[in-house]
Amino acid sequence: MKNTHDYRLICGMEIHAELKTKSKMFCGCKNDPFHAPAPNTYTCPVCLGMPGGTPVANKTAVDWTIKLGLALGCKINLFSKFDRKNYFYPDLPKGYQISQYDIPFCVDGVVQTSEGPVRIRRIHLEEDTGKLLHTTVAGEKVTLIDFNRSGVPLIEIVTEPDIRTPSQAKEYGRKLRQIIRYLDIADADMEQGGMRLEANISLAPAKADELPKYKVEVKNINSFRFVEQAITYEMKRHAEILSGGGTPEQETRGWNPNTGKTFSQRAKEEAEDYRYFPDPDLPPIRLKKQALQRLKAELPELPDMIVSRWHTTYQVEPRFGELLNTTREQASWIDEIFLAAAKEGISANSLASAIVNRKIKTQVGDKPKDVLATYYAAFATEKIDASELDRAIEKVFAANPDAVAKYKAGDQKVIGFFIGQVIREIGRKADANEVRQALIAALK
Amino acid sequence: MAKKVSTAQVKHIANLANIPITTREQQELAAAFSETLAVVDNLLKIDIKNIEPTHQVNDLENVLREDKVDEERMFSQEEALANAARTHEGYFVVPRVIDEN
Numbered sequence A: 001m002k003n004t005h006d007y008r009l010i011c012g013m014e015i016h017a018e019l020k021t022k023s024k025m026f027c028g029c030k031n032d033p034f035h036a037p038a039p040n041t042y043t044c045p046v047c048l049g050m051p052g053g054t055p056v057a058n059k060t061a062v063d064w065t066i067k068l069g070l071a072l073g074c075k076i077n078l079f080s081k082f083d084r085k086n087y088f089y090p091d092l093p094k095g096y097q098i099s100q101y102d103i104p105f106c107v108d109g110v111v112q113t114s115e116g117p118v119r120i121r122r123i124h125l126e127e128d129t130g131k132l133l134h135t136t137v138a139g140e141k142v143t144l145i146d147f148n149r150s151g152v153p154l155i156e157i158v159t160e161p162d163i164r165t166p167s168q169a170k171e172y173g174r175k176l177r178q179i180i181r182y183l184d185i186a187d188a189d190m191e192q193g194g195m196r197l198e199a200n201i202s203l204a205p206a207k208a209d210e211l212p213k214y215k216v217e218v219k220n221i222n223s224f225r226f227v228e229q230a231i232t233y234e235m236k237r238h239a240e241i242l243s244g245g246g247t248p249e250q251e252t253r254g255w256n257p258n259t260g261k262t263f264s265q266r267a268k269e270e271a272e273d274y275r276y277f278p279d280p281d282l283p284p285i286r287l288k289k290q291a292l293q294r295l296k297a298e299l300p301e302l303p304d305m306i307v308s309r310w311h312t313t314y315q316v317e318p319r320f321g322e323l324l325n326t327t328r329e330q331a332s333w334i335d336e337i338f339l340a341a342a343k344e345g346i347s348a349n350s351l352a353s354a355i356v357n358r359k360i361k362t363q364v365g366d367k368p369k370d371v372l373a374t375y376y377a378a379f380a381t382e383k384i385d386a387s388e389l390d391r392a393i394e395k396v397f398a399a400n401p402d403a404v405a406k407y408k409a410g411d412q413k414v415i416g417f418f419i420g421q422v423i424r425e426i427g428r429k430a431d432a433n434e435v436r437q438a439l440i441a442a443l444k
Numbered sequence B: 001m002a003k004k005v006s007t008a009q010v011k012h013i014a015n016l017a018n019i020p021i022t023t024r025e026q027q028e029l030a031a032a033f034s035e036t037l038a039v040v041d042n043l044l045k046i047d048i049k050n051i052e053p054t055h056q057v058n059d060l061e062n063v064l065r066e067d068k069v070d071e072e073r074m075f076s077q078e079e080a081l082a083n084a085a086r087t088h089e090g091y092f093v094v095p096r097v098i099d100e101n
């Protein structure tokens, strides 16, 4: 029986996020669908698709899309336009969605993950659809429509098929959301649907260069954990079909978190045929280089940059730094603490380790001096007199001649054993680093 | 040289727009579409080697609006639903579009 080890994952992701502008993408309606008092209260002729309604693009939404592109190292198309994506479905009343087809605002970026880079193919700006509720009214199966969300600015971020493991997909999604939140352009709330995930999944033979001839889309996933689970599930499913000589059907699937399984959604009877064309209501957009410079200058310091700055300035290991910059608020709070620690000669890395490993209890916003006081109380060491230290070291060496021989034969690891023994011998909170230095000197 | 539009293509286009058409209409439209394409095909005679493609013919660019809520133009729920064939508790109602199991 073959298993997933005989195959490698080929996976790309498409992520949608609603921008948190004040107004909608192409009209002045309020953009706040999750807090609207009632259905269909934030609409106008434009977002209801009435004849004669003329859309005008929201400048802030355009700027924010480009900012995200710049943050992900994308090339920005100085000339761009909006296109009509034609389809007949009641979630948009016009019969088309305003989107971007062949000239998106941003192309060719990258998001770094611990399992390798994930290249960004494109970022485009479009309008969100209305919300559909499938229900029964007076015994009749109906669909209810609320257009409060119709026309809300929506960005779509599409990757290249660079994702190689389910955990990398999860990490990519988390990093992207972190960056979006640093830029303060979207709430990216997964549960409410402010950010929606889609994974395109296929398997290729592990040992061959050939690319898979099929692709399965799993749509509308609303958590990073679920995306990881859905990909894991699909990999097993595909491996079974492939090892039996078959090919998984090219289709769209959904994820059921209750069963932990994906399920087939309506098989497309016909190939997608959106008949895109430039929207004649919306003149193209030409960006000036200065405008781009201005947007670039407005970018905040991004999560990866903060981690490397902490590393260079305070020698904080990236594995701690990455857990202390989850939000901009947390990062700037940690910055104050590191600065205060540096002034007092406290190792920022030890402090970071203590915070990450919850050796000391802290929360974002605690005053730096209080955090340092807590740290002192938990980790204060006593100054040990040099002669006392030497006596303890001699005693430990005399009791452990084998370990001394081992060290001299090149086994550096025994130093840890010595440190423990010496501190125990002293019987007080000695500074492990000082003990280490003294031990190394004594063993020369 | 004009291409002939088949009745199958007409059916496909009608399906995409969710417009039901009769067999007779399919044939009539196939002929009409073919004629339209033949007219458009005249454009092929024009030499466009030195002409830049355009996405727009009105010469406008960068028509954008500031991100401001315009309450004046917003509808009340009653106004929004005024022309709806059917409503229910503030929603537009249409026949069920997907059959959930």
Ligand SMILES: [Zn+2]
Binding pocket: A024, A027, A028, A029, A042, A043, A044, A045, A046, A047, A048, A151
């Ligand atoms: Zn509107």
